[in-house]
Amino acid sequence: MAQYFELLATGFAAQAPPPETEKRPKKQGRPKQSAAKNLLDVLLLRGDEILDFLDDCSLPFTNNQAERDLRMIKVQQKTSGCFRSEEGATAFCTICSYLSTMRKQGRSMLGSLAAVFQGSPFPIAWAPE
Structure with missing residues (x-):
């Protein structure tokens, strides 16, 4: 340290x-x-x-993980310009958040989506041991 x-x-x-201040033109504020x-x-x-x-x-x-989590929504905004409704934006964020969590937990994203459509999604947090 x-x-x-x-x-x-x-x-x-x-x-x-x-x-030196004499050589600089008169400007207000501190010198850059x-x-x-x-x-x-x-x-x-x-x-x-x-x-x-x-x-x-x-x-x-680094804080790259936070930036990676935000990248998908920026790509979607760039592609279509905006969301058509607040519900659509909420659904998009919920799905992206769920898939990001499953990836961080080492689970298959395809398997995680299949579990959602079968009505038994994986829990977001690890079960206590």
């Missing part, structure tokens, strides 16, 4: 000083920061959250 903050300090030290400086600011501000996965191995390294 200390090494992380030492590296950030090195990054801040390597940043070029802001341009570089993308590298903005990144260093976020890494410093959220350092504990960024390194949480080192202490808790159950935390995912």
Whole structure:
């Protein structure tokens, strides 16, 4: 953890000083920061959250799963432009959520859909042992 903050300090030290205000045209507000400086600011501000996965191995390294879960609805919106009714949107989200959960539990998606149409869907959560 200390090494992380030492590296950030090195990054801040390597940043070029802001341009002199006399050479810049008069603008209101603060001078624009570089993308590298903005990144260093976020890494410093959220350092504990960024390194949480080192202490808790159950935390995912990225948030890609959340993005993957939202991708299907964005593809549907792009394809047809919108849902025709609120009920259609709700049904679409329910089906996608169920299939996503079954995939995460390692179940067959085709088998899961077949079980739904046979009237005995798999439970969403694992049964307690």
